[in-house]
Amino acid sequence: MKRKITLKQIARELDVSISTVSKALKNSKEISADTIQKVQAFAKLYNYRPNNIALSLKNRKTNTIGIIIPEIVHHFFSKVIRGVELVANKRGYNVIIGLSNESFSKEVINMEMLANGSIDGFILSMSKETLQQQDYHHFNETMSQGMPIVMFDRVVSDIKCDKVIVDDFKGAKNAVEKLIANKCKSIALITTKDYVSVGKLRTQGYLEALHENRITPEADLILKMDDTLDYEVHLETLEAEIEQLFKSNKKIDGVFAVNELYALSAMKVARKLGLSVPNDIQVIGFTDGVLSKHATPSLTTVSQHAQQMGEKAADLLIDKIETEFDTEEEQFQTVVIPTDLVERESTK
Amino acid sequence: MKRKITLKQIARELDVSISTVSKALKNSKEISADTIQKVQAFAKLYNYRPNNIALSLKNRKTNTIGIIIPEIVHHFFSKVIRGVELVANKRGYNVIIGLSNESFSKEVINMEMLANGSIDGFILSMSKETLQQQDYHHFNETMSQGMPIVMFDRVVSDIKCDKVIVDDFKGAKNAVEKLIANKCKSIALITTKDYVSVGKLRTQGYLEALHENRITPEADLILKMDDTLDYEVHLETLEAEIEQLFKSNKKIDGVFAVNELYALSAMKVARKLGLSVPNDIQVIGFTDGVLSKHATPSLTTVSQHAQQMGEKAADLLIDKIETEFDTEEEQFQTVVIPTDLVERESTK
DNA sequence: TTGTACGCGTTATCAA
DNA sequence: TTGATAACGCGTACAA
Numbered sequence: 001m002k003r004k005i006t007l008k009q010i011a012r013e014l015d016v017s018i019s020t021v022s023k024a025l026k027n028s029k030e031i032s033a034d035t036i037q038k039v040q041a042f043a044k045l046y047n048y049r050p051n052n053i054a055l056s057l058k059n060r061k062t063n064t065i066g067i068i069i070p071e072i073v074h075h076f077f078s079k080v081i082r083g084v085e086l087v088a089n090k091r092g093y094n095v096i097i098g099l100s101n102e103s104f105s106k107e108v109i110n111m112e113m114l115a116n117g118s119i120d121g122f123i124l125s126m127s128k129e130t131l132q133q134q135d136y137h138h139f140n141e142t143m144s145q146g147m148p149i150v151m152f153d154r155v156v157s158d159i160k161c162d163k164v165i166v167d168d169f170k171g172a173k174n175a176v177e178k179l180i181a182n183k184c185k186s187i188a189l190i191t192t193k194d195y196v197s198v199g200k201l202r203t204q205g206y207l208e209a210l211h212e213n214r215i216t217p218e219a220d221l222i223l224k225m226d227d228t229l230d231y232e233v234h235l236e237t238l239e240a241e242i243e244q245l246f247k248s249n250k251k252i253d254g255v256f257a258v259n260e261l262y263a264l265s266a267m268k269v270a271r272k273l274g275l276s277v278p279n280d281i282q283v284i285g286f287t288d289g290v291l292s293k294h295a296t297p298s299l300t301t302v303s304q305h306a307q308q309m310g311e312k313a314a315d316l317l318i319d320k321i322e323t324e325f326d327t328e329e330e331q332f333q334t335v336v337i338p339t340d341l342v343e344r345e346s347t348k
Numbered sequence: 349m350k351r352k353i354t355l356k357q358i359a360r361e362l363d364v365s366i367s368t369v370s371k372a373l374k375n376s377k378e379i380s381a382d383t384i385q386k387v388q389a390f391a392k393l394y395n396y397r398p399n400n401i402a403l404s405l406k407n408r409k410t411n412t413i414g415i416i417i418p419e420i421v422h423h424f425f426s427k428v429i430r431g432v433e434l435v436a437n438k439r440g441y442n443v444i445i446g447l448s449n450e451s452f453s454k455e456v457i458n459m460e461m462l463a464n465g466s467i468d469g470f471i472l473s474m475s476k477e478t479l480q481q482q483d484y485h486h487f488n489e490t491m492s493q494g495m496p497i498v499m500f501d502r503v504v505s506d507i508k509c510d511k512v513i514v515d516d517f518k519g520a521k522n523a524v525e526k527l528i529a530n531k532c533k534s535i536a537l538i539t540t541k542d543y544v545s546v547g548k549l550r551t552q553g554y555l556e557a558l559h560e561n562r563i564t565p566e567a568d569l570i571l572k573m574d575d576t577l578d579y580e581v582h583l584e585t586l587e588a589e590i591e592q593l594f595k596s597n598k599k600i601d602g603v604f605a606v607n608e609l610y611a612l613s614a615m616k617v618a619r620k621l622g623l624s625v626p627n628d629i630q631v632i633g634f635t636d637g638v639l640s641k642h643a644t645p646s647l648t649t650v651s652q653h654a655q656q657m658g659e660k661a662a663d664l665l666i667d668k669i670e671t672e673f674d675t676e677e678e679q680f681q682t683v684v685i686p687t688d689l690v691e692r693e694s695t696k
Numbered sequence: 697t698t699g700t701a702c703g704c705g706t707t708a709t710c711a712a
Numbered sequence: 713t714t715g716a717t718a719a720c721g722c723g724t725a726c727a728a
Contacts, residue, residue, distance in 0.1 A: 001495075002492060002493060003463070003493065004464070005398055005494050006720095006721060006722085007720095007721065007723095008721070008723065016698075017698065017700075018699090018721090018722085018723095019698080019700080019701095019722095019723075019724075020384070020697085020698055020699070022722070022726090023698090023723090026723090030698080031697070031698080032697060032698090043728060046487075048719080049460070049463075050464065050722070051464060051465040051720090051721050051728090052464045052466045052652075052721070053401060053404045053405045053410065053465040053466065053720090054405055054704090054720075054722045055721085055722065055723090056401045056495055056704095056725080057399075057401045057402055057405050057703095057704050057705070057706095057721080057722085057724055058703080058721080058723065059723090060704065062401065064444070064466075071427045072420075072430050072433070073423065073426045073430055075421065078420045078422075078512055079421050080422045080428045081445070082420050082421055082447065082610070085420070085445065085446075088448075093444055093606040094446070094461065094462065094466065095444065096412070096441055096442055096443065096445070097429070097433065097444070098442070099430065099433050099437075110437075111401075114443065115397075115715090116352070116397045116398065116399060116400045117399040117400040117401040117402070117705085118400045118412075118442065141395070144350060145350060145351065146350075146351055146352075164696050169568045169721035172447075184706050197676070226490075229723095253697065263643075264642055265726095268644070290423075290639060291639065292643055293639060294609075294612055294643070295642070295643075295644070296616070296619070296643070296644045301444070324707045339619050350708090354704095354705060354706090355705065355706070355707095356705075364714075364715085365712090365715045365716075366705090366706085366707095366715085367706095367708085367714080367715060367716075367717090368714055368715070370706070370708095371714090372709060374707095378714075379713065380713060380714090383713080383714085398705080398706070399704090399705050399706070401704090401705080401706095402705035402706045402707095402720090403706060403707085404707080404718050405705080405706080405721070405722095406705080406706050406707060406708095406719075406720050406722095407706090407707090407720080408720065433709080465721090521727085561699075
């Protein structure tokens with residue numbers, strides 16, 4: 001086992017100074033062709049590579065970005081990561097991940113851990129708990145220390161930073177308009193409680209679409225799930241509630257769900273009740289993941305372009321990291337990624 | 349914007365030396381209670397935290413582990429990551445990810461990038477290309493530099509390191525035995541080409557189960573897909589081939605597929621041909637992901653316990669990192685995670 | 697053309 | 713009880 005070789009060792013072996021080695025490796029014209037040749041040959045032989053940590057310390061720059069997400073076993077978030085990683089690598093950065101597991105305290109701990117020199121900036125999506133508690137001190141503290149943050153998907157306007165979001169409102173509105181255009185007269189909404197910003201916006205999009213088409217929204221047709229529960233429990237409750245919804249509103253002929261799972265559950269319950277999708281009920285979900293694509297019938301969804309969000313977030317962050325800090329007032333931008341309606345078999 | 353505060357700044361402010369500050373913060377009994385109190389108050393006020401990079405340089409230890417996987421938008425791999433992250437965080441480590449995107453060269457580049465001081469060890473699953481080319485020099489070089497590696501899932505015996513795998517052979521055998529016990533007489537296999545070790549082992553498990561039950565394997569019933577193709581193309585080809593398989597072998601009453609997608613496609617084609625699952629054909633897949641759970645009918649699968657694999661891999665790696673290096677011969681272990689057959693609606 | 701000295705932030709050792 | 717110094721590995725301004 002040969003330890004990684006350092007400049008110092010090369011210098012000692014070749015009986016020159018460390019700085020000579022350093023310069024020779026950079027083809028500095030201060031150094032004689034002879035020495036350069038000798039040093040480079042030796043370095044190549046021993047496969048010399050500069051130590052990243054030493055460089056980071058010296059340059060006060062790690063070339064690493066941190067990404068904090070609530071959950072990784074989730075098609076949307078893993079696609080975002082892929083996008084981040086793609087751009088980051090292309091631009092010479094590594095990506096370090098932290099999972100908050102939807103917990104406020106884990107989010108804080110993870111951020112503090114990484115903020116102490118490990119990374120140059122954050123890309124993050126807030127945990128549900130943070131959204132509920134509305135405690136954003138850790139974000140503000142991090143930024144006040146000069147560490148840039150780019151938020152995506154789950155954002156709040158209280159925090160001043162770059163953001164990448166999808167147009168949840170418009171995406172939802174388009175989806176519901178599609179159902180209306182497809183002759184749905186009684187459209188149910190399956191959504192989350194309002195503290196998750198995206199759920200709220202999608203709900204508003206639903207309402208707006210109804211409003212513009214002069215359809216009076218009915219409280220009976222709106223199902224707001226509490227998604228802080230344990231997954232399994234949630235799923236069971238969900239199906240029971242949807243069944244209840246369908247049974248007590250037999251006229252329902254369209255469903256808009258704010259995520260994939262809710263949409264799938266709606267289709268499952270419909271099937272159980274002997275209703276055909278899309279003939280009796282048409283269904284549209286949000287978030288274009290694997291489930292939608294491979295469901296039976298395959299699910300029409302609002303695609304969020306998760307990878308593109310990740311790419312954009314990474315570009316924004318790295319731009320900010322690499323931009324010279326003019327003391328002038330900082331400008332933050334919010335990039336809105338357009339959604340697409342991916343039509344499949346669950347709508348006509 | 350206040351930059352992160354350092355020992356040096358605290359020392360200057362309080363008019364003491366850097367080392368006094370350092371010791372005071374550690375409650376060293378060399379320092380007077382008075383000074384300790386003063387320093388700690390000041391440090392707390394300015395929220396002092398030691399710089400990780402400086403510590404890494406000093407200790408020649410980063411407390412970070414690197415994970416290299418072929419793809420992150422994949423339920424299995426993201427679950428492994430979750431497991432790794434869970435254990436790593438618990439034991440005081442960060443996780444940095446690298447995606448090979450199934451490419452040999454990206455795998456090499458990513459590893460070199462991280463091996464230069466950024467991390468203390470690797471957890472990785474090989475890219476398909478690496479498996480095909482059988483070029484493992486980057487793994488061996490990394491290890492010869494004293495950087496430990498733990499491989500999971502896609503491994504080869506040529507490389508001497510710790511490994512975490514599932515018993516692909518036995519998992520497959522159990523699955524096929526289940527089909528046989530369920531009275532299937534003609535069981536098809538949908539698998540990948542042999543260079544991916546897991547595909548090969550699962551195929552062997554299938555053959556062994558047949559053998560032990562005195563069923564003669566038929567080449568006609570075995571479909572080997574080339575999974576190096578583009579995803580969309582692959583999917584189309586896959587379904588076409590399965591359809592062909594079913595049409596030319598009407599007696600098929602059971603299918604074992606080496607992954608979720610193949611199994612799902614089999615069910616889809618069966619439905620298209622008017623065959624009922626599980627009444628006409630029973631289907632079992634490998635890899636227990638979201639698709640299996642939410643498919644219609646839900647899919648019986650061999651569960652790999654991906655998260656557990658990640659946890660185990662992380663424990664193995666950190667153990668190795670933290671163990672004092674007795675010069676004695678190194679011992680490597682291969683941990684086999686048992687599989688479970690998760691029975692759902694696609695079998696009787 | 698080469699070498700010395702310094703600094704990045706920290707800790708450990710030894711001197712005062 | 714406190715402080716100076718060296719070291720981790722690197723790059724660079726400056727001196728030789």
